[in-house]
Amino acid sequence: MKQVRMILPLAAFVLVVGQLLAQSPGPATLVRAGRLLDPKTGNVLAPAAVLIEDNKIKEVGPPSKVQAPAGARIIDLGEATLLPGLIDSHTHLLVDPVVPAEAERSRRYNGDFATGLLLAIVESPSKRVLMGAQLAREDLESGITTVRNLGHSGIDGDTELRDAIKAGRVPGPRILASGRKLITRGSYIQSLNSALADAILQQEFLLIDGADRAREAVRLNEFQNVDVIKVTADENLTVPELAAVVEEAHRDHLKVAVHAVDKTSIQTAIDAGADSIEHGNQVTDEQLKQMRDKGIFFDLTPSFYGDFFTRLTEATVVMSPARRERWAKLDVSDSQTYDILVQHVLKSGVKFAAGSDMGWCFPGKTRGQTSVSRFPVLHQAGMPSIDVLRAITTNAAEMLGWQDRIGAIEPGKFADLVAVAGDPIADITELERVRFVMKDGQVVRNDLASH
Numbered sequence: 001m002k003q004v005r006m007i008l009p010l011a012a013f014v015l016v017v018g019q020l021l022a023q024s025p026g027p028a029t030l031v032r033a034g035r036l037l038d039p040k041t042g043n044v045l046a047p048a049a050v051l052i053e054d055n056k057i058k059e060v061g062p063p064s065k066v067q068a069p070a071g072a073r074i075i076d077l078g079e080a081t082l083l084p085g086l087i088d089s090h091t092h093l094l095v096d097p098v099v100p101a102e103a104e105r106s107r108r109y110n111g112d113f114a115t116g117l118l119l120a121i122v123e124s125p126s127k128r129v130l131m132g133a134q135l136a137r138e139d140l141e142s143g144i145t146t147v148r149n150l151g152h153s154g155i156d157g158d159t160e161l162r163d164a165i166k167a168g169r170v171p172g173p174r175i176l177a178s179g180r181k182l183i184t185r186g187s188y189i190q191s192l193n194s195a196l197a198d199a200i201l202q203q204e205f206l207l208i209d210g211a212d213r214a215r216e217a218v219r220l221n222e223f224q225n226v227d228v229i230k231v232t233a234d235e236n237l238t239v240p241e242l243a244a245v246v247e248e249a250h251r252d253h254l255k256v257a258v259h260a261v262d263k264t265s266i267q268t269a270i271d272a273g274a275d276s277i278e279h280g281n282q283v284t285d286e287q288l289k290q291m292r293d294k295g296i297f298f299d300l301t302p303s304f305y306g307d308f309f310t311r312l313t314e315a316t317v318v319m320s321p322a323r324r325e326r327w328a329k330l331d332v333s334d335s336q337t338y339d340i341l342v343q344h345v346l347k348s349g350v351k352f353a354a355g356s357d358m359g360w361c362f363p364g365k366t367r368g369q370t371s372v373s374r375f376p377v378l379h380q381a382g383m384p385s386i387d388v389l390r391a392i393t394t395n396a397a398e399m400l401g402w403q404d405r406i407g408a409i410e411p412g413k414f415a416d417l418v419a420v421a422g423d424p425i426a427d428i429t430e431l432e433r434v435r436f437v438m439k440d441g442q443v444v445r446n447d448l449a450s451h
Contacts, residue, residue: 028053029441030068033419034079036060039389040408048082052415055440060409077419077436077448083389084408085145085173085416085439086431087396088371090257090278090301090355093139093161093175094132094153095120098361099309099316102323113359114189117152121203129157135367136161136172141445142368143418143434146174146396146406150230150257150278151181152359154203159224171444174414176227176400178257180206182217182245184236208237211244218248228400229256231274233265242272255401257299263287270296276399278355281341288348297399298350300391301357305338305377307331315363335381342381353399354378354391369432376428385428415441419448 029052036048049066051059059066068074097116099105105112120128132153139147149158158177165172183205192200201207206217208231218229229249231242242258249256255275260266263282270277270290276297277283283291283298291298310327313319319327345352356371365373378388397407405414419436437444 028069028072030072031075032063033077033082036082040394042386052441055415057411057413057415059411080419080421080448083418084393085418086143086392087146088144088356089148089353089396090150090299090357091147092152092359093135093149094128094157095359096131096361099313101317102320121200125154129161132157132161133170138366138368139371140171140173142372143437144173145416145439148176148400150178156224178228178230179221179224179226182206182208182231184208187232187234208241211240214241214244215248218245222252229254232259233268235264237268239268239271242268246273288350292348292350298345298352300352300354302374302377303357306335312360312362339381342383353396372432375431379428385425388428
């Protein structure tokens with residue numbers, strides 16, 4: 001009996017010591033660089049030092065004032081420019097289709113995307129999530145340390161990938177997962193065999209058909225422990241239906257991101273109280289004013305700006321001369337239209353962020369390289385470089401509701417840092433040449449430093 005009494009206090013002592021050790025800070029890291037750019041203010045600190053303990057930023061300042069404690073790891077990035085980790089606020093990590101051949105496309109009525117999406121739905125979900133793990137790693141290696149995955153991930157693909165990354169089982173960015181996208185019937189993948197249609201669609205989407213079913217769809221996603229609700233709005237979606245989604249989501253402290261392209265759908269999203277409007281290509285100045293007044297974010301997605309889709313297609317299939325000529329004209333006219341959109345957004349005063357909306361395989365490029373290539377094109381569309389950086393750091397963090405965790409190199413925030421060799425204000429395409437990546441205080445990639 002005495003032995004038992006002695007063992008119990010000893011076990012309690014060991015447990016307490018173990019807890020204290022687990023809570024004790026790990027080795028500190030000091031990152032030095034020639035410059036540190038703060039996107040929020042536009043200020044540059046030169047030279048700069050960032051002290052990191054565990055996975056958080058502890059101190060930021062000139063190297064003369066930020067000293068490394070004994071035993072700290074020193075990372076010297078030379079004359080590089082430090083930036084906050086990039087945030088892709090609209091992506092699709094669990095789809096990676098190729099553009100179908102021209103002859104195949106002309107025989108189908110679901111567009112370029114649906115064929116690959118259907119395969120992703122009906123093939124093994126295990127295969128799909130493993131592919132998603134690869135694409136997530138590639139995003140991280142290109143400097144994207146946080147993503148908001150907005151659909152096209154099966155029932156639980158993005159939530160399980162998020163958890164695996166969080167647990168350290170696979171590398172990747174932080175993921176805000178949306179689970180299944182909420183849609184009205186007919187929004188995606190038409191002309192299916194009616195005997196199989198519901199079974200297929202339910203693997204990828206939750207159907208909205210009245211306010212009650214809209215609430216049920218939100219609850220089904222909540223059961224999968226999602227971080228955000230994604231809705232596709234079209235002319236069939238009513239304000240009461242979407243308002244029910246928003247009310248139900250907000251009750252569980254979830255934001256609602258609404259895909260809305262045409263004017264009617266954008267107005268539905270505004271009237272229902274969405275937190276962000278994705279794409280918004282046909283938005284009017286009056287609608288931008290309403291969004292500004294209500295605090296609704298505009299999430300720009302310049303996915304196909306310039307000749308991106310033409311290059312993507314040519315990298316995948318043979319294009320006929322007629323198709324190439326037709327698309328070349330569309331590339332110019334569509335880009336001019338997007339230039340106008342960007343200028344209206346900037347003048348409106350609406351809050352804005354940017355996402356790649358990437359869900360395509362571009363042969364010869366990693367997913368990260370393809371995703372990051374979409375951000376500098378906003379500058380081509382007339383957006384100042386500093387606003388491009390804000391759209392994928394500080395602004396995006398606020399839109400996600402994570403401004404207290406990410407989006408800036410400040411004490412208390414996660415140690416998510418990237419570095420480029422040059423000056424991204426002078427040349428925003430430096431974002432496509434990230435040379436150093438740190439997430440959670442751990443170096444993911446370092447093509448610059450001497451240790």
